[in-house]
Amino acid sequence: MRPTDLMPIGEVAHRAGIAPSALRFYEAQGLVTAERSGGGQRRYARSVLRRLAFVRAAQNVGLSLEEIRDALASLPDGRTPTAADWARLSRTWRARLDDQIAGLTALRDGLASCIGCGCLSLRRCALSNPDDGAAAAGSGARYLPPSLRRVPGR
Amino acid sequence: MRPTDLMPIGEVAHRAGIAPSALRFYEAQGLVTAERSGGGQRRYARSVLRRLAFVRAAQNVGLSLEEIRDALASLPDGRTPTAADWARLSRTWRARLDDQIAGLTALRDGLASCIGCGCLSLRRCALSNPDDGAAAAGSGARYLPPSLRRVPGR
DNA sequence: ATGTAAGTTGAAGTCAACTTGATGTCAAGG
DNA sequence: CCTTGACATCAAGTTGACTTCAACTTACAT
Numbered sequence: 228m229r230p231t232d233l234m235p236i237g238e239v240a241h242r243a244g245i246a247p248s249a250l251r252f253y254e255a256q257g258l259v260t261a262e263r264s265g266g267g268q269r270r271y272a273r274s275v276l277r278r279l280a281f282v283r284a285a286q287n288v289g290l291s292l293e294e295i296r297d298a299l300a301s302l303p304d305g306r307t308p309t310a311a312d313w314a315r316l317s318r319t320w321r322a323r324l325d326d327q328i329a330g331l332t333a334l335r336d337g338l339a340s341c342i343g344c345g346c347l348s349l350r351r352c353a354l355s356n357p358d359d360g361a362a363a364a365g366s367g368a369r370y371l372p373p374s375l376r377r378v379p380g381r
Numbered sequence: 382m383r384p385t386d387l388m389p390i391g392e393v394a395h396r397a398g399i400a401p402s403a404l405r406f407y408e409a410q411g412l413v414t415a416e417r418s419g420g421g422q423r424r425y426a427r428s429v430l431r432r433l434a435f436v437r438a439a440q441n442v443g444l445s446l447e448e449i450r451d452a453l454a455s456l457p458d459g460r461t462p463t464a465a466d467w468a469r470l471s472r473t474w475r476a477r478l479d480d481q482i483a484g485l486t487a488l489r490d491g492l493a494s495c496i497g498c499g500c501l502s503l504r505r506c507a508l509s510n511p512d513d514g515a516a517a518a519g520s521g522a523r524y525l526p527p528s529l530r531r532v533p534g535r
Numbered sequence: 536a537t538g539t540a541a542g543t544t545g546a547a548g549t550c551a552a553c554t555t556g557a558t559g560t561c562a563a564g565g
Numbered sequence: 566c567c568t569t570g571a572c573a574t575c576a577a578g579t580t581g582a583c584t585t586c587a588a589c590t591t592a593c594a595t
Contacts (some may be wrong), residue, residue, distance in 0.1 A: 235541075235542075235592090236541085236542070237540095237541060237542080246583080246584075247541090247542085248583070248584055248585080249582080249583060249584085251543090251544090252582075252583060252584090256582090264542095264591080264592085265591090266542085266543090266590070266591045266592075267542085267543065267590080267591080268541085268542050268543070268590095268591065268592080269542080269543090277501055277502075280501040280502065280506060280508075281501050283508075284495075284501060284506065284508035286582095287488060287508060288488065288492075288508075291581075291582090292581075292582070293581090309499070310498060310499030310500065311499055312499070313499040313500075313501050314495075314496050314497070314498070314499035315499075317492060317495065317496055317499075317501075317508070318496055320492055321489065321492060321493070321496070324485055324488060324489040324492065325489065327485050328482060328485045328486060328489065331478055331481050331482045331485065332482055334441060334442065334478060335475065335478040335479065335482065338442075338471060338474055338475055338478065339475070341438075341468075341471065342468050342471055342472055342475070344464060344468070345463070345464030345465055345466070345467040345468035345471075346464065346467075347431055347434040347435050347438060347467050347471075352434060352438065354434075354437075354438035354441060354442075354471070389562095389571075389572075390571085390572070391570095391571065391572080400553080400554080401571090401572080402553070402554055402555080403552080403553060403554085405573090405574090406552070406553060406554090410552090418561080418562090418572095419561090420560070420561045420562075420572090420573090421560080421561080421572085421573065421574095422560090422561065422562085422571085422572055422573070423572080423573090440552095445551075445552090446551075446552070447551090
């Protein structure tokens with residue numbers, strides 16, 4: 228085995244398009260691991276690049292780092308993950324994306340019907356649906372899927 | 382004129398489905414205003430409900446409070462906003478939603494093609510597109526519109 | 536041998552949109 | 566009058582995903 232082809236943090240950061248500080252942060256969060264050089268500097272295996280690609284892709288789909296860590300934890304223990312392993316993980320994203328798209332589409336269509344009247348009624352307008360019983364009595368629809376809500380609670 | 386039909390904060394909060402603390406926060410941010418009772422308590426005009434509906438709708442579309450404040454600031458000074466005023470404001474959301482939907486759809490379609498191979502290549506995979514020159518050489522596409530990115534920077 | 540770029544740690548800061556807590560005041564019913 | 570619940574302010578805390586800073590240490594090219 229060649230102990231070489233291990234990359235320092237700067238190179239990984241550059242190749243993955245992620246800041247070194249983020250890489251250290253990911254390590255602290257248990258998303259990636261690294262060997263250490265004699266002097267204590269991080270040395271990354273090439274495989275970390277794929278792992279980072281997965282992290283980024285998952286973020287794009289809207290997963291939190293915690294969800295991503297859980298997903299990565301489900302990878303096989305001993306062996307190197309295969310293409311099929313990665314594919315299995317990302318397969319579940321499809322439904323999530325479908326939800327997100329459906330939510331936005333519903334919101335857009337609600338918008339189309341609201342623009343005409345300019346109502347924005349608390350009780351009736353599809354755009355401003357408060358999901359409490361009193362106000363959203365008629366339609367139970369939620370227009371933005373939770374994964375896309377920038378306002379966490381509510 | 383009737384000085385009545387002014388509501389205390391609790392009633393507005395209940396009718397709008399927004400916490401009293403959030404209403405105070407919105408006031409501090411310049412999103413809404415309120416009269417004051419003799420003793421210094423907030424008294425809201427009915428019109429605040431529509432304003433709050435607008436705020437909520439705009440949040441659903443993905444606007445930040447700052448953007449919402451700017452939008453509200455463009456309402457006519459003296460007179461009560463008409464339906465047309467609200468409609469004009471929300472019309473611009475359409476394009477934003479279209480962008481968001483397009484972004485997610487592209488991401489989903491990229492996912493479809495990636496699931497087969499499980500590649501997640503930093504350079505080639507549509508899902509994990511780093512938008513720096515070196516890595517995203519071929520396709521310049523960004524898959525998540527900025528308004529939907531949970532990770533602000535990057 | 537040495538200069539310097541790149542790396543290390545731990546703590547603290549950032550941003551958005553609020554919430555929570557502490558402490559004190561107001562309003563309305565009985 | 567008095568109690569009780571709603572309201573007031575102001576400061577600080579929360580969450581997620583990082584970044585920034587200070588103070589050193591390593592690694593590599595010359």
